[in-house]
Amino acid sequence: MKQKRAFLFLQGVCSPFYQRLARRLTDDGHRVVKINFNAGDLLYWRGTHSKSHLFRGPLSELPDYITALWQRYEITDQVMFGDQRPVHRQAIEQATQAGVRTHVFEEGYFRPFWVTLERDGVNGHSLLPRDPAWFYEAGKALPALPKPVRFRSSFKIRALHDVAYHAAGLANPLVAHRYENHSPIKAPIEYAGYIKRFAQLKKWKKRDAQRIKTLIDSGQPYFMLPLQLNTDAQIIHHSPYENMEEVMDHVMGSFAAHAPQEALLCIKNHPLDMGLVDYPAIIQRLENFYDLKGRIVYLESGDLNQLLKYAAGTVTVNSTVGIVSLEHQCPTFALSKPIYHMAGLTYQGSLEEFWHQPPPPSAQLFDYFRNTVMYATQLNGGFYCQPGIDLAVNNAAQVLEACPSPLERLL
Numbered sequence: 495m496k497q498k499r500a501f502l503f504l505q506g507v508c509s510p511f512y513q514r515l516a517r518r519l520t521d522d523g524h525r526v527v528k529i530n531f532n533a534g535d536l537l538y539w540r541g542t543h544s545k546s547h548l549f550r551g552p553l554s555e556l557p558d559y560i561t562a563l564w565q566r567y568e569i570t571d572q573v574m575f576g577d578q579r580p581v582h583r584q585a586i587e588q589a590t591q592a593g594v595r596t597h598v599f600e601e602g603y604f605r606p607f608w609v610t611l612e613r614d615g616v617n618g619h620s621l622l623p624r625d626p627a628w629f630y631e632a633g634k635a636l637p638a639l640p641k642p643v644r645f646r647s648s649f650k651i652r653a654l655h656d657v658a659y660h661a662a663g664l665a666n667p668l669v670a671h672r673y674e675n676h677s678p679i680k681a682p683i684e685y686a687g688y689i690k691r692f693a694q695l696k697k698w699k700k701r702d703a704q705r706i707k708t709l710i711d712s713g714q715p716y717f718m719l720p721l722q723l724n725t726d727a728q729i730i731h732h733s734p735y736e737n738m739e740e741v742m743d744h745v746m747g748s749f750a751a752h753a754p755q756e757a758l759l760c761i762k763n764h765p766l767d768m769g770l771v772d773y774p775a776i777i778q779r780l781e782n783f784y785d786l787k788g789r790i791v792y793l794e795s796g797d798l799n800q801l802l803k804y805a806a807g808t809v810t811v812n813s814t815v816g817i818v819s820l821e822h823q824c825p826t827f828a829l830s831k832p833i834y835h836m837a838g839l840t841y842q843g844s845l846e847e848f849w850h851q852p853p854p855p856s857a858q859l860f861d862y863f864r865n866t867v868m869y870a871t872q873l874n875g876g877f878y879c880q881p882g883i884d885l886a887v888n889n890a891a892q893v894l895e896a897c898p899s900p901l902e903r904l905l
Contacts, residue, residue, distance in 0.1 A: 501525065508656045514883055515887050531673055557584045603814055679725055706797070716759065732831070739776055741811055749849065761791070834863065
């Protein structure tokens with residue numbers, strides 16, 4: 495018989511996922527309580543039939559507020575999306591001492607049919623060891639993974655949920671006047687950027703397809719530098735860089751000084767970039783400064799898998815593109831410490847050395863790494879479309895109700 499638990503939900507994704515998960519857990523006999531922080535949270539908690547509380551105080555009062563709810567409802571577990579939001583960090587830090595288990599959702603390490611669910615933290619805070627020997631041992635003992643159930647989830651669905659959440663936020667001055675969004679960019683600016691950028695994508699796709707063909711057909715060795723979002727918590731909290739301009743400056747400077755003269759550097763923008771930063775202008779300035787004219791290829795679009803298939807190597811800060819690069823047996827250099835940064839997967843020497851015939855990752859180690867990470871932290875499903883949510887709710891409920899979790903059983 496399953497042990498009945500009491501879950502405290504903090505902030506989630508902008509979608510009905512939290513509503514559906516709460517209903518599933520209550521149907522299974524567990525208690526679910528939610529803290530809402532703004533009008534968008536309230537909108538996406540309707541119809542759950544679970545107890546909720548609206549926090550309207552200053553952030554300094556949140557630790558005591560959460561502690562009081564833990565005690566009042568005898569909370570055993572807390573659930574959240576992302577571990578870097580100001581409303582989440584303090585809850586995580588004080589949970590262990592209080593005997594409360596923390597479960598963190600995040601976008602999948604492997605995409606598009608997976609989401610992440612880990613204990614205590616994700617990405618830079620993940621409990622996953624960075625030890626290749628551990629992955630060899632853990633991976634050997636695990637069964638082969640079944641193929642994921644596939645589903646279609648368009649960006650349009652995700653965007654509509656995001657707009658609805660932030661439209662509800664217009665009521666925040668009345669509902670939660672002290673609330674401050676964790677995102678450094680306000681929603682209207684973000685939407686305006688997307689509209690402008692996506693309006694130009696059709697033109698860019700035709701141009702970029704020709705650039706990719708020319709790049710591959712040239713036969714010259716090229717290295718990939720896929721950009722991440724400036725607002726990504728991975729950059730803000732888990733890297734030594736302030737933004738992607740600093741990353742490009744570092745990488746292009748190293749490339750100019752140490753890469754073979756015939757090598758090219760292909761810089762590809764993130765597919766969900768908001769278009770608020772003029773990367774072509776920055777690249778042109780750095781090209782001139784480092785005397786790299788004719789050696790940089792910039793792309794706004796294009797098939798990353800095709801590019802990685804022929805690339806001499808990939809340089810990334812800590813993007814999940816690094817995992818895709820490893821899947822393609824492409825030599826990979828991590829500028830910080832993502833979960834895949836370890837001997838046998840990423841290059842362990844200097845960036846200056848990486849430009850000269852870096853070795854490919856170990857195929858066997860990557861297989862063990864992938865199988866272990868999938869087993870321990872990945873759920874088949876999605877956060878936004880109905881079929882994806884159905885899968886994610888069912889799979890998440892099984893993990894949340896399990897004690898210990900899949901990862902804890904391996905550690």
